[in-house]
């Protein structure tokens with residue numbers, strides 16, 4: 662399987678090394694373009710990371726055609742966690758750049774149970790000062806999505 666290696670200093674990307682079989686991982690999903698394996702430090706047992714085999718540091722670098730398969734893998738892993746681990750539901754989470762501990766795109770698939778105590782992924786929240794502030798923010802993002810800097 663081809664992997665486009667990136668190096669930071671002299672060290673290959675840790676997920677590239679897992680994909681290449683150089684580092685051990687508990688693989689749960691092994692497909693031509695995607696690999697799913699247990700997070701070594703899970704939020705809950707079964708917490709899985711799904712990664713594209715080919716290195717992409719950020720979502721902007723990931724070929725758009727892989728986004729659907731990535732989420733679909735998360736859908737299937739979540740269903741397996743419910744079936745096999747007794748989870749009630751799933752948290753699908755993808756940190757892009759900020760809080761992204763490994764600079765290789767990875768989708769967290771975290772099995773959830775009602776009352777499991779997990780808090781804080783989307784906290785703290787704030788409010789817009791008023792509708793005008795909200796509209797100004799929305800207009801800025803809309804303009805960038807339609808502008809020359811938009812990600813294809």
Ligand SMILES: [Zn+2]
Pocket residue numbers: 667674675676677715716717764765
């Ligand atoms: Zn990588």
